Every structure is written in C-alpha cells, then in structure tokens.
Amino acid sequence: MLVTIATFNVNSVRQRLDALIAWLGESKADIVCLQELKCEDHAFPRQAIEDAGYHLAVHGQKTFNGVAILSKFPIDDVLAGLPGDAEDQQARYLEAVISLPGRAIRVASIYLPNGNPLGSDKFPYKLGWMKRLHTHVQGLLLHEDPLILAGDYNVIPEDRDCRDPAAWTNDALAQPESRQAWRALTHLGLTEALRAISDDAGRYTFWDYQAGAWQRDNGIRIDHLLLSPQAADSLRGVRIDKHVRGREKPSDHVPVLAQFEFAAA
C-alpha cells in the first residue's frame, strides 16, 4: 500500500491551525510529524485534527518546542522525550509505532535544538542532543523494521542546501561539528529521503520571515526525513510543498513529504 509520511514545523500549531487543516486536506498525508507546537498538551487543538481523520500523539510544552505525530492509522507504543538525560525536560522528541494494514512501522517526530548563538551553552546542548539521538537510533536500528525519523534537524547538511553559504559560517546550523554529527547519524545506515532522489541545489524548506528571504528565495534546507534500510527500500518519491510558504499567515518552514510502498510483512 502507498503511504505518505510528512514533516512540518508549524511554528505554533494554534496560529497555524487553519493552514494546517487546509494542507492536510490537500496533501492527504497519512502520517504527519509536527514540530514547534508552542503549547501544552491541554491547549493542543485535538478535536480539529481528529475531525480531519487523524489519530494523535502529542508531546507539548508551554511557550516553546513541542512535537506531535498525526496518523490515519492507529498509534501505539508512544515514547515521549529523547532518552539519555533525565535532566532534559525540553519537548523535542516523540516516537511511536504505527500499525498499517498488514505491517507496523516506527516513526519519530524530531525538533533538534537550534544551537545558536555559538559560544553559549546552547551549542553544546545541540551537540549533546545529537549524540543522544545517535545512541538511541543505534538501538532502534536493531529492530530491522521500517523506521522514519522526520523533523526539523536544524542542520544545513551541505553548502548546496543554502542560498548563501557565507552567511551561515558563524551559525550553529552549518558548523563543522553540526555537520559531522549529522553525517555520523547517517553513517549508522540511514538514507536521507530527498538526497535519495535528487542532487539538486536550492531545495529549501525554510525561509526567514525577515529581510524578504522568501521573495529572494534566500532559503535553507533543514527539515529532513532519515530512513532505515527497510524504509529506504520502500521509498517511491519525495516532495517539498514549497507553495505553502507563499500563503496567508505561513509558517517559516514548509512540509516535506515522502511516499512509500509498504508490502505486508
């Protein structure tokens, strides 16, 4: 069966609800990983999402962060929070098993720390978070099942993933340490969905609200789907819904979607 899995940093789910519902209806995405909810669980617009035909797992937080998984198929075995540091209370990781007809897959919604400014404690927090993700994913890969890690990674993997590389040299998103940790993650055996189907430069997923970044196409590619071998073998297509950025009251990110053909296990 053909299944569409997407990631979308909405930059406040309450501010983006109308745009999100409209996009869900158009895209007909089956599973959607959301980031930057910016609200606690009780304030999440649960009814509107359920009315649109989705099951729901939410890991919210007041004001900042917050991740969710929407699914037209049942959601089980939910893990909220990235393991590896009991002190870390930031809501940036949510993982669940989705029961497709005839086969189960595992999906994670990821909001990786930004890490700016360099020199603050935020950059080591970012790198530490990436190390914890690395360790956790190592364990997940032992299942040898379809695994999709979708989210806002806050990493520009290569210079071709931004319009103006020189503008990002002192930014946490493009630091050698950030890119090295990103590559180390992929070297566990993960396939990046977009790069599996395209070598094109200029495939952006984020345009800043400031300085006419959208109008100038001054973007960066930081929203990614990483796939286990079993998921990568089932990949049939990838799409960036760039047009969403040009609508009324947009998020600064746009959705990235991947289509899979999953055979019954």
Next chain:
DNA sequence: ATGCCCACGACACGTGGA
C-alpha cells in the same frame, strides 16, 4: 556590523527562533 519578522506571555517588551 546590526536589524529586519513572528510567536509567546498576560501586556510591556524581553526571550527565542534560524
């Protein structure tokens, strides 16, 4: 060299985003 814009909290501007 810096801010531009946007969202949040509980209303004024500070914090955070990327």
